[in-house]
Amino acid sequence: MELKLALGEWSGRFDMEKAVCNHGFFMMSPNLWIPSTKSLRRPLRLADSSRSVPVTISHPLHHPFLLVQVHHSPISSADEAVILEQVGRMLRISKKDERDVMEFQEMHSSARENGLGRIFRSPSFFEDAVKSILLCNCSWKRSLDMARALCLLQPKIALDGNARSKRKRSRCSDDIGNFPSWKELLAWSWVDEKYLIKQCNVGYRAARILQLATMFAQGDLREGHIAKLEQSSDPTSFETLYQKLLKIKGFGPFVCSNIMMVELIEEYENKFGKLSKLEAANYHLITAPRYLGTRE
Numbered sequence: 460m461e462l463k464l465a466l467g468e469w470s471g472r473f474d475m476e477k478a479v480c481n482h483g484f485f486m487m488s489p490n491l492w493i494p495s496t497k498s499l500r501r502p503l504r505l506a507d508s509s510r511s512v513p514v515t516i517s518h519p520l521h522h523p524f525l526l527v528q529v530h531h532s533p534i535s536s537a538d539e540a541v542i543l544e545q546v547g548r549m550l551r552i553s554k555k556d557e558r559d560v561m562e563f564q565e566m567h568s569s570a571r572e573n574g575l576g577r578i579f580r581s582p583s584f585f586e587d588a589v590k591s592i593l594l595c596n597c598s599w600k601r602s603l604d605m606a607r608a609l610c611l612l613q614p615k616i617a618l619d620g621n622a623r624s625k626r627k628r629s630r631c632s633d634d635i636g637n638f639p640s641w642k643e644l645l646a647w648s649w650v651d652e653k654y655l656i657k658q659c660n661v662g663y664r665a666a667r668i669l670q671l672a673t674m675f676a677q678g679d680l681r682e683g684h685i686a687k688l689e690q691s692s693d694p695t696s697f698e699t700l701y702q703k704l705l706k707i708k709g710f711g712p713f714v715c716s717n718i719m720m721v722e723l724i725e726e727y728e729n730k731f732g733k734l735s736k737l738e739a740a741n742y743h744l745i746t747a748p749r750y751l752g753t754r755e
Contacts, residue, residue: 460528460529460532460533460534461526461527461528461529462526462527462529462539462542462543463524463525463526463527464524464525464527464543464546464547464552465523465524466523466524466525466552467523467554467557468557469557470522470523470524472574473518474574475497475498475516475517475518475525475550476497476735477573477574477575477577477735478550478551478577478579479492479499479550479579479735480492480579480733480734480735481575481577481578481579481734482578482579483594483599483602483745484579484580484581484587484590485499485579485734486603486734486737486739486742486745487590487593487602487603487606487607488603488606488607488609488610488635488638489501489502489610489635489636489637489638491739492735492739493515494735494736494737494738496517497517497518497735498515498516498517499515499516499517499549500513500514500515500516501513501514501637502514502636502637503541503542503545503546503582503637504541504545504582504583504637504640505534505538505541505542506535506537506538506540506541508618508640508642509617509618509619509642510619511619511636511637512529512530512531512534512538512542513529513530513531514527514528514529514530514542514546515527515528515530516528516546516549516550525546525550525552527542527543527546529542545582545583546582548580548581548582548583548686548689549579549580549581549582550577550579551577551578551580553690555689555690556577559576560576560577563576564576581638583640583682584680584682584685584686584689584718585640585641585671585672585675585682586638587718588671588704588714588718589609589638589668589671590602590606591714591717591718592664592667592668592671592709592710592714593605593606593661593664594713594714594717595664595709595713595714599742599743599745600743601660603742603743604660605659605660605661605664606638607635608658608659608660608661609638609639609659609661610635610636610637610638610639611634611635611636612636612639612655612658612659613636613637613638613639613643614634614636616639616643616644616646616647616650617636617643618642618643618646641671641672641675641676642676644668644669644672645669645672645673645676651669652665652666652669653665655668655669663709664709666708666709667707667708667709667710670707670708670709671707674707679703680703685700688700701715704718731744731745
C-alpha cells in the first residue's frame with residue numbers, strides 16, 4: 460500500500476537526496492539508500508511498537524508529497540499515522556524544521572546555495588543515541604558493523620512472537636531486522652552486557668546502551684517528551700536534555716552534541732565525492748576527520 464506525507468509550502472525546496480545523504484547515519488543499518496531511484500528503504504515500527512514493516516520512501520518528481528510504500532498489508536489507520544510520524548522525524552518534515560533550515564541558510568550562504576541544512580535522523584531518539592555511541596573510539600567500518608549486528612539481533616529479541624518464529628524458520632542467518640528498541644533490549648534477562656558484546660561486538664558500549672535503555676524504562680527519558688523538545692524553540696529545553704544525557708556514563712560532549720547537532724557534509728564530499736552515489740559496499744571507506752578522536 461502507499462501513504463503520502465505532504466510537504467506543504469516548502470515542497471519546492473525539498474531535495475530527497477540532500478535530506479537523506481547528509482549524515483553518516485543514512486549508511487548505518489537498517490537504512491538502505493538506493494542511488495538509482497533516490498529512495499530510502501528500511502523497517503519502521505507500527506503503532507504497537509513491537510511489530511515492524513519494511514517501507515520505501517521517495518519523492519516523486521514535482522509532487523508536493525513524499526511517497527511511502529509499505530511492503531505489508533493490511534495496516535490500521537493508527538499504524539499509518541505512526542509510520543508517517545517516523546518518516547517526518549527522519550526527514551524533518553515540520554513547520555519548525557523548515558523554519559530552522561531557512562534560518563540556517565540565511566546565516567550560511569554556502570548552505571543556501573547547495574540546498575543543505577536538513578540533517579537526517581533516525582525514526583526514534585533512542586536509535587540516534589545508540590548510533591552516536593557506536594561512533595565513539597572506533598573506525599567507521601566498525602561503527603557500520605556494530606549497527607548491522609544490532610539489526611541482525613533484533614528479530615531474535617523482538618517482542619512480536621511472529622517475528623521471532625519467522626527468524627527461527629529462516630535458513631538465512633543474515634536477515635536484518637529493525638534497529639532494536641529499548642523495550643526489546645530490556646525484555647529478556649539473557650540480553651546483558653556479555654551477550655551484547657558477544658553477539659554484536661560492541662565492547663564497552665554494551666553497558667552504555669543498556670543504561671540508556673534503562674533510563675527510558677524508568678521514565679528519566681521519554682520519547683513523547685523528547686518529541687516536544689524537538690519542536691520547541693526554547694533553547695533552555697535543549698540544554699536541559701543535553702545536561703541529562705551528560706549524566707550517562709560514556710556520554711561525553713561528542714556523543715551528546717552528535718545526537719543534537721546540525722552540521723554540513725561538505726567536508727566529506729570534498730574528499731570522497733557525493734555520498735549519495737556511493738555503493739553500500741563502499742561505505743566503510745569513509746573515514747572521519749581527525750578531530751573526532753581515535754579509531755580502533
